[in-house]
Amino acid sequence: MPLYSLYIYDRTGTCLFYEQWQRKRQAVNLKEEQKLVYGLLFILKQFSQKLSPKQPTDGFQRFTTNTYKMHYLETPSGIRFVITTDTSVGDLKDVLRHIYGQFFVELVVKSPSYQPGAPIQTEGFSTALNQFVRTLPFFS
Amino acid sequence: MATKNYQRIGEVTFSRMEKVNAELFTLTYGAVVTQLIKDYENIDEVNKQLDKMGYNIGCRCIDEYFAKSNAGRCNDFKDAAEALSKVGFKMFLGINARVQSFNADNTEFSVVLDENPLADFVELPDHLLRSNLSFSNIISGVIRGAFEMAMFRVETRFVKDQLRGDDVNEIRVILKELLEEKAPQDDD
Numbered sequence: 001m002p003l004y005s006l007y008i009y010d011r012t013g014t015c016l017f018y019e020q021w022q023r024k025r026q027a028v029n030l031k032e033e034q035k036l037v038y039g040l041l042f043i044l045k046q047f048s049q050k051l052s053p054k055q056p057t058d059g060f061q062r063f064t065t066n067t068y069k070m071h072y073l074e075t076p077s078g079i080r081f082v083i084t085t086d087t088s089v090g091d092l093k094d095v096l097r098h099i100y101g102q103f104f105v106e107l108v109v110k111s112p113s114y115q116p117g118a119p120i121q122t123e124g125f126s127t128a129l130n131q132f133v134r135t136l137p138f139f140s
Numbered sequence: 141m142a143t144k145n146y147q148r149i150g151e152v153t154f155s156r157m158e159k160v161n162a163e164l165f166t167l168t169y170g171a172v173v174t175q176l177i178k179d180y181e182n183i184d185e186v187n188k189q190l191d192k193m194g195y196n197i198g199c200r201c202i203d204e205y206f207a208k209s210n211a212g213r214c215n216d217f218k219d220a221a222e223a224l225s226k227v228g229f230k231m232f233l234g235i236n237a238r239v240q241s242f243n244a245d246n247t248e249f250s251v252v253l254d255e256n257p258l259a260d261f262v263e264l265p266d267h268l269l270r271s272n273l274s275f276s277n278i279i280s281g282v283i284r285g286a287f288e289m290a291m292f293r294v295e296t297r298f299v300k301d302q303l304r305g306d307d308v309n310e311i312r313v314i315l316k317e318l319l320e321e322k323a324p325q326d327d328d
Contacts, residue, residue, distance in 0.1 A: 013324040039324050056215065076213040077202045077289045078321070101207035109200045116199055 003139050004068060004084040006129075008104070010117055011078025013038045017120045021133065041072065041080060061093065075100060089138045103128050144211065146222050150230035153209040157231050166260045173275060183271040190274070194281020201232060201282065202289040217315050218242070220292060221249050224283065232282075233257055251283070253309040256302060264303050274298045280311050293317040 002022035010016055015034040027033040045059040062071045064087055071089075073081040073096035081096045081104075107125040108114050114122060133139055176186045205211070209227050214220040225237040235257060241250045258276045274280075280296035287294045293316045300310035 011321065035324070042321075042324055056213070058213070075203065075206050077206055078291075079203065097207075100203075105204050105207045109203045 002086045003089070003133065003136065004086070006084075006099075006133075007034060007037055007080075007082040008120070009038050009041075009080040009082075011080075012117065013042070014117055015119070016079075017125075019126065019129070021139070037082065038080075041074075041082065045074070062091075071096060073097065073100065079104065085138065095136065098132070099129065103132070144223075146211070146226035149209055149211050150227040153211075153227060153231040154234060156208060159234075162234075162257060162260075166257060166262075169258050169278070170262060177268075177273075183268075183273045187272070187274050187277050190277035191281035191284070194278035194283075195285035195288075196281075197278070198282040198285020198287075199289055200285075202286040205231065205286065214290060216246075217292060218246050218249075220287065220290060221251075221313070224286075225251055228286065229253070247315040249313055250299070251311045251313060253311075256309050259303055259309075262303060269304065274301065275303050276301070276309070283311065283313060287313070288319070291319040291321075293319055 002024075004023045005018065005020040007015060008017040013035075015038070018030070018034060044063070048060045049055075049057055059074060060072060062069060064070075067087070069085050069087050069089060071083045071085065071092040073093065075081075079100070081099060083092055083096065085092070103125055107128055108120050108122055111122045111124075114120065120126075173186070173190070176189055177183070180186050180189065205228060209231060211223055211227055214223055221239045221242075225239045229235050229237040229251075235253060235255055238252045238254075239249050240252055242248065256276055256279075258279070262275065264273070264275065274297070277298060280298055284294055284296045295314045295316055297312055298309070299312045300306035300308055302309050
């Protein structure tokens with residue numbers, strides 16, 4: 001049950017962070033791919049809001065294709081967390097929330113070297129995230 | 141939709157927050173203001189700097205607010221005012237704030253603080269009392285920053301300050317614009 005990759009975006013669509021683990025097919029152009037993913041998220045959110053029988057909605061949470069699953073968390077402050085995994089992985093809402101609360105807030109937002117809107121440079125974040133990811137039951 | 145119990149959320153979140161010594165916090169803040177006054181020699185500029193520092197803090201602490209309180213998105217400006225006073229002030233400063241004096245269109249309100257931990261032990265000397273120093277201006281900056289991240293562009297200012305002999309501290313928050321998400325830019 002592999003875990004493929006993680007993207008973090010801010011509200012303007014800047015990709016703050018990207019990391020990949022068991023990704024089998026590499027992106028041809030990573031920058032381009034990050035932009036495409038953001039565009040997709042943006043449209044999918046608007047689309048799901050338009051279709052929603054109730055307003056307001058929190059948008060979508062995941063979608064599945066026959067080869068992968070994309071899990072999505074958008075915070076009310078506009079930070080977006082995206083994880084792609086194999087289709088057999090279940091709900092990752094708590095994992096995404098954990099990454100937000102325990103790592104993003106504690107190690108990025110509180111770090112003086114982090115400039116909002118700029119890619120994450122703080123080393124502690126990447127290390128802690130990698131450690132955490134390796135403890136996940138589906139990481140194999 | 142049922143309104144959320146912000147009072148309770150505030151208390152639970154406060155109990156989970158890391159605490160610092162209140163005296164240390166107050167004295168540090170006092171030292172910052174004193175240094176700013178020395179450096180800028182111009183009170184308007186000091187107010188501006190405090191506001192700017194607050195704004196930068198607000199832009200960051202909004203994420204801590206959402207991550208730790210689990211309070212979720214605010215439905216409207218009124219809801220945001222409640223969340224600010226009952227959860228925001230409680231979790232970051234440990235105090236209770238009240239919201240009052242909404243205008244007719246619900247675009248302006250006042251946050252009233254009966255106590256202000258930033259101003260404990262503080263007495264303004266005469267020459268500063270005569271100036272228009274807003275000692276705790278950092279708070280209004282924080283509110284401005286945090287609200288902007290939650291898609292409300294607001295203006296904030298102190299209208300009452302206990303350091304100037306008012307009975308309470310009051311910050312007026314005025315909604316200027318509801319921000320909207322912008323579509324990603326096409327770059328080619």
